[in-house]
Amino acid sequence: MTIYELAPFAEQGECDRILAVCNYDIGTTLNRLMEDHLMQLGLVSSRQEAIDALLDHNHDLALAANSLLQ
Numbered sequence: 001m002t003i004y005e006l007a008p009f010a011e012q013g014e015c016d017r018i019l020a021v022c023n024y025d026i027g028t029t030l031n032r033l034m035e036d037h038l039m040q041l042g043l044v045s046s047r048q049e050a051i052d053a054l055l056d057h058n059h060d061l062a063l064a065a066n067s068l069l070q
Contacts, residue, residue: 007033009061034061043068 003015003026010018010033018036022028035050043065044050050064057063 003029003033006030009033009037031059034059034064037061038065038068041065 003019004012006026007015007030014036015029015033018032019026019029022032031051031054034054035047038044038050038053038061039047044053053064053068054061057067
């Protein structure tokens with residue numbers, strides 16, 4: 001799968017930019033995109049909060065977001 005398929009919530013340009021920042025590591029890029037997405041939605045105020053929420057939910061973005069809404 002491509003990063004675009006793994007991160008349908010992110011725009012292609014953002015995927016490309018983060019992919020380069022993460023030295024083309026797909027796993028790291030996906031994690032970073034999910035962290036950024038939670039911050040853009042206003043569900044967290046820091047990257048660490050996003051990381052913690054994703055870790056608590058095995059990097060399931062939907063579960064992490066839902067838990068932050070409660």
